Amino acid sequence: MRASFRLCALAFACAFITACTTTMLNRGTYQADTQYQARNADSRVRFLVMHYTEIDEARSLAVLTGDEVSAHYVVPDAPRIQNGEPVVYQLVPEDKRAWHAGQSFWQGATELNASSIGIENVNLGPIDTPSGRMWQPYPPAQIDALIKLSRDIVERYRIPPTRVVGHSDIAPQRKIDPGPLFPWHALYEAGIGAWPDDADVARHLAGRDAKAPADVRALQEKLKRYGYDVATDGVLDEKTRRVFSAFQMHFRPFDYAGNADAESDAIAAALLDKYFP
Known part of the structure; x- marks a missing residue:
């Protein structure tokens, strides 16, 4: 009985030492104990x-x-x-x-x-x-x-x-x-990234010609809400054109001239409906 107790005690001690050892990181001039892990943390990757x-x-x-x-x-x-x-x-x-x-x-x-x-x-x-x-x-x-x-x-x-x-x-x-x-x-x-639904694009286009001019400020505001760094001053200057062109290359790659047109506005609206309702 006493021998069995000694074996159990020895096993417990070994397990305790092993657990402590595996949580310790030797960093040369100090030891870091990692046995306590915070729950309030996340990845840097966003x-x-x-x-x-x-x-x-x-x-x-x-x-x-x-x-x-x-x-x-x-x-x-x-x-x-x-x-x-x-x-x-x-x-x-x-x-x-x-x-x-x-x-x-x-x-x-x-x-x-x-x-x-x-x-x-x-x-x-x-x-x-x-x-x-x-x-x-x-x-x-x-x-x-x-x-x-x-x-x-x-x-x-x-x-x-x-x-x-x-x-x-x-x-x-x-x-x-x-x-x-x-x-x-x-x-x-394949389940990676965003894309508008065709039916929503058609609904927002509402029968307009795809190339018809759209309100510059309204498109700026939609793209800003989606994520782009863009002014919302209603001015179609070169900076705004470059933002519009980047958006079009992503979601309408056959025409990325940077114009404010009805189809771009409809695509932006459909994306907001889907991902930022």
């Missing part, structure tokens, strides 16, 4: 930001592992396959800040480097030719890899649809990536 690199894969990796800019992930235009799945590059741990967004704004947040994950897609972007500006498409294999990566991120961090954005959305005065050929609708169909 946004997912899409980019294109404008250069090929090798140069993209060289630049993004250099001293000036970085991103959490790079999705090749032709991902290699390993064990039946596409391979993407992770350059920065998700819990660390990458330098991909620069001066930025979305839904009241500024400097999104601190609160976002950045994905760079290998894509040459706009190419000026004698016949006009051309855009490089995103190949199906790249889109498949991007969807798998993005879905994993938005599910793990519970990123709302309206917080999956392009660089041009959060910095429209400086940036135009990921461009009008970026597969926003394909991502939406």
Whole structure:
């Protein structure tokens, strides 16, 4: 009986020591005890930001592992396959800040480097030719890899649809990536990001010609409510045009001239109905 008691006591002591040891982190000059964990905490990740690199894969990796800019992930235009799945590059741990967004704004947040994950897609972007500006498409294999990566991120961090954005959305005065050929609708169909319902767009269009002029101030106010950094003064100046163009590249990529037209106004209204009722 006494031997059994001693064995139980020894087992308890070992378990106690093991539990204490596993909660202790040795940081060289001090020990950190992690046995008490606060409930009032959350992730730094609130946004997912899409980019294109404008250069090929090798140069993209060289630049993004250099001293000036970085991103959490790079999705090749032709991902290699390993064990039946596409391979993407992770350059920065998700819990660390990458330098991909620069001066930025979305839904009241500024400097999104601190609160976002950045994905760079290998894509040459706009190419000026004698016949006009051309855009490089995103190949199906790249889109498949991007969807798998993005879905994993938005599910793990519970990123709302309206917080999956392009660089041009959060910095429209400086940036135009990921461009009008970026597969926003394909991502939406895979459960990633926002998209308006066609029926709601038609309802708000209310029989108007899609190209008919719309009230500039009203469209500014809708886009500001959705998340954009835009004035609400009713003036269609170059800054406002760039915001309108960024919105159109995202949600109406066949026409992103930056005009205030009825279709853009209807799309914005449908998005607000769906995501900010």
